[in-house]
Structure formats: structure tokens, C-alpha cells
Amino acid sequence: MASLPRKHLFDLPEGVIYLDGNSLGPLPRGVAERLERCVHKEWGEMLIRGWNDAQWMDQPARVGNKIARLIGAPEGAVVIGDTLSIKVYQALASALEMRPDRKVVLSDNGNFPTDLYMAEGLLRSLGRGHELRTPPPEEVADAITEEVAVVMLTQVDYRTGRMHDFTAITQKAHAVGAVMIWDLAHSAGAVPVDMVANNAEFAVGCTYKYLNGGPGAPAFIYVRPDIAETVRPALSGWLGHEAPFAFDLGYRPGRAVERMRVGTPPVLQATALEEALSVWDGLTMAEVRARSIELSERFIREVETRCPDLTLLSPRDPMARGSQVSFGFSESYAAIQALIERGVIGDFRAPDAMRFGFTPLYIDEGDVVRAAEIIEDVMTNRLWDDPAYKARSRVT
Numbered sequence: 187m188a189s190l191p192r193k194h195l196f197d198l199p200e201g202v203i204y205l206d207g208n209s210l211g212p213l214p215r216g217v218a219e220r221l222e223r224c225v226h227k228e229w230g231e232m233l234i235r236g237w238n239d240a241q242w243m244d245q246p247a248r249v250g251n252k253i254a255r256l257i258g259a260p261e262g263a264v265v266i267g268d269t270l271s272i273k274v275y276q277a278l279a280s281a282l283e284m285r286p287d288r289k290v291v292l293s294d295n296g297n298f299p300t301d302l303y304m305a306e307g308l309l310r311s312l313g314r315g316h317e318l319r320t321p322p323p324e325e326v327a328d329a330i331t332e333e334v335a336v337v338m339l340t341q342v343d344y345r346t347g348r349m350h351d352f353t354a355i356t357q358k359a360h361a362v363g364a365v366m367i368w369d370l371a372h373s374a375g376a377v378p379v380d381m382v383a384n385n386a387e388f389a390v391g392c393t394y395k396y397l398n399g400g401p402g403a404p405a406f407i408y409v410r411p412d413i414a415e416t417v418r419p420a421l422s423g424w425l426g427h428e429a430p431f432a433f434d435l436g437y438r439p440g441r442a443v444e445r446m447r448v449g450t451p452p453v454l455q456a457t458a459l460e461e462a463l464s465v466w467d468g469l470t471m472a473e474v475r476a477r478s479i480e481l482s483e484r485f486i487r488e489v490e491t492r493c494p495d496l497t498l499l500s501p502r503d504p505m506a507r508g509s510q511v512s513f514g515f516s517e518s519y520a521a522i523q524a525l526i527e528r529g530v531i532g533d534f535r536a537p538d539a540m541r542f543g544f545t546p547l548y549i550d551e552g553d554v555v556r557a558a559e560i561i562e563d564v565m566t567n568r569l570w571d572d573p574a575y576k577a578r579s580r581v582t
């Protein structure tokens with residue numbers, strides 16, 4: 187297969203430059219047809235037999251293996267299912283059980299809110315006086331002390347694209363005896379990740395962003411293989427049981443990471459994801475990362491030259507940045523609306539970020555330059571200064 191870009195593998199609307207694949211990836215070409223087959227040939231014709239005959243029951247592990255390759259994890263260490271919020275909860279609950287004598291969970295105040303909300307809810311229901319600490323991202327490393335039970339961080343900041351030092355933070359967590367959880371929501375399919383080398387105990391992530399699994403696509407969870415047989419799942423659902431179809435009354439955790447399965451897998455969503463993952467065949471994350479850096483560096487250069495009113499909010503050093511670039515502007519919400527209307531889809535993140543994702547599978551240098559020209563037009567001609575844009579409802 188030809189290397190990058192692979193635009194022909196995606197169904198992108200004509201005239202759109204899609205710089206929001208960091209929030210919701212576009213539709214890969216084969217997905218609609220694969221779903222059609224799943225609906226008619228599997229669900230429609232096989233009915234209940236689909237669990238065996240179409241291997242629906244093995245899908246969480248099978249798709250997990252496809253993701254494993256992209257995050258440097260071995261076969262059998264990743265499963266998919268549920269939403270990322272649930273996977274965060276599961277990882278944190280199990281991690282806390284591994285350090286019963288410690289009471290501090292360390293995250294940061296740039297983390298995506300659901301990760302912090304799930305932690306708060308879990309700690310409250312444990313009722314054992316745990317504390318969630320959220321220093322600024324730059325201060326996390328110094329806040330890793332021997333009080334900390336679990337360090338739980340999102341590698342790439344959803345707003346700024348700032349990337350934590352993946353290796354140094356995990357090493358520091360382990361040096362003080364803390365358990366490490368990485369949320370790879372903005373990393374999987376965006377930056378090279380090597381879970382084996384990193385040695386963190388847990389990783390979680392979503393698949394609707396850079397992995398193009400579609401809206402509501404299932405999340406994934408990785409558990410380090412050497413601890414997977416001892417980790418205790420808090421959400422002990424029947425499909426994480428060692429023998430679900432024995433229908434025993436007592437819970438016995440399933441084999442390794444399979445114990446992190448909870449209930450019935452979302453077969454249609456997982457089928458879309460499984461097909462979507464084939465766009466990565468024959469690609470390495472190193473190749474994707476190299477292109478992503480070229481594209482985002484070019485974008486920053488073009489925008490800074492053309493638009494003096496925009497301030498770079500992302501780290502300037504590409505090695506400290508994920509695959510997204512944010513610019514600050516006082517009217518960024520209206521400016522993003524003006525851009526979307528002109529075919530450049532990025533997004534707004536409160537309070538003032540215009541955020542653009544770089545996805546080399548379907549974005550090339552020409553798109554980047556064209557997007558910068560349109561941003562220049564919107565800024566120079568104050569096209570954002572339109573009450574209709576400012577009034578538009580803010581759902582996402």
C-alpha cells in the first residue's frame with residue numbers, strides 16, 4: 187500500500203479541510219460496506235449464532251490486538267469495550283487496590299474533565315479519605331512523592347497539545363512506588379507510544395479520534411502483562427468472568443486483560459472500528475509522527491506569518507507537542523465558526539483556544555497551506571466579527 191497520505195481510504199466531503207480528526211476521525215471508506223455486511227449477513231442472517239459464527243465474542247480481544255500494535259503493546263494485553271470514562275474508572279480502581287496503604291491520586295489540572303470526574307466519584311464512593319491532587323501539568327513531576335498511590339495522566343493535553351515526558355514521569359512514579367496510568371486518548375494513532383518500554387501498569391484510550399472508529403466507538407484498556415493475572419476488576423461484569431457461560435454465582439476474574447471486559451460488547455461499533463483500523467496496515471507510528479511534525483511545523487509557520495493576532499498556545503518544540511496545534515484569540519469561538527463555514531474544520535476549546543489536529547493519513551501539505559490562507563482571510567478581514575457566529579450554540 188502506498189504510504190502517506192492515504193486520502194483515498196477515507197470518505198471526506200468535497201471542499202473540506204478536516205483538522206478535527208483529533209476529536210472525531212472521519213469515515214474510512216470500507217466501514218459502511220463492512221457495517222452493511224455485519225447488519226445483514228451477521229445480525230440479520232446468523233441471529234444469535236453470530237456470537238460464535240461471526241466471532242463477535244472474540245472481537246474485544248481481536249480488535250484490542252490491532253490497537254496493541256499502535257501503542258507498542260504485546261498481543262493479548264489490550265481489550266476494547268465501554269467508554270473511556272469507564273476504562274479510566276476501572277484502571278484507577280484496580281490501581282488503588284494495588285496500593286491500599288496510600289491515599290493520594292495525582293493527576294493535573296489540564297486533564298480532560300471526565301478523567302477527574304471519574305476519579306472524584308470513585309474516591310468518594312471508596313470513602314477511605316483519598317485525595318485527588320491536580321497541580322498544573324508542568325508541576326506534576328515534582329508532585330510525585332511517596333504519598334502518591336497512583337499517577338493518572340493524559341499524555342497529550344487536549345487543549346494545548348502539550349505532551350508529558352512519558353518515560354521520565356513513569357520512572358519517577360515507579361521510583362516512589364506509585365502505580366502509573368496513562369490516558370492515551372490523544373496519543374493512540376497520533377504519536378508513537380511504547381507501552382513495553384514504558385512499563386506503566388495501565389493505559390486507556392478512546393478510538394473515535396485518531397483511530398477513526400466513529401462516534402461512540404468503544405474505548406480500550408491495556409494492563410501490563412506481568413500484573414494482569416493479579417489485577418482485581420472493580421466492575422466485575424459477567425464478560426470479564428473466567429467462564430461467563432458457566433453462569434456461576436461467584437465471580438472469578440477472566441484471563442489476563444480479558445478481566446477488564448464488563449458486559450456485552452458493542453458489536454456494530456466494534457465492527458466499524460475493526461474495519462477502520464485497516465487504514466493503518468503497513469504503516470509505522472514513526473512514519474506518521476514524522477509527517478505530523480512536518481505538517482504542524484508548516485502550519486505554525488504559515489499561521490504566524492499571516493496572522494499576527496493569533497498567539498501560539500501549544501509548545502513550540504514539536505517534541506513536546508502531540509499531533510495538534512492551538513492558537514489563542516479573544517474571539518476564537520466566532521473565528522472557528524467562520525472557518526468551519528469556509529470549509530476548514532477545527533474546533534474551539536474554552537476559554538480561548540482555536541484547536542487544529544494534524545492527521546497525516548488524510549491531510550497533506552497542500553491542505554495545511556490552504557487552511558492557513560483561509561485563516562488569514564478570516565483574521566485579516568475580521569470575518570469572525572459576525573453576531574451570527576458569536577450566537578451559535580456551543581455543543582462541542
Ligand SMILES: Cc1ncc(COP(=O)(O)O)c(C=O)c1O
Pocket residue numbers: 269270271272297298300301340344369371372392405
Ligand atoms: C483524555 C480524555 N479522556 C476521556 C475522554 C472522553 O471519554 P468518553 O469516551 O467516556 O466520552 C476524552 C474525550 O472525549 C479525552 O480527551
Ligand SMILES: Nc1c(O)cccc1C(=O)C[C@H](N)C(=O)O
Pocket residue numbers: 208209210298344345582
Ligand atoms: N467524545 C466527544 C463527544 O462524545 C462529543 C464531543 C466531543 C468529544 C471529544 O472527544 C472531545 C475531545 N476529547 C476533546 O479533546 O476535546
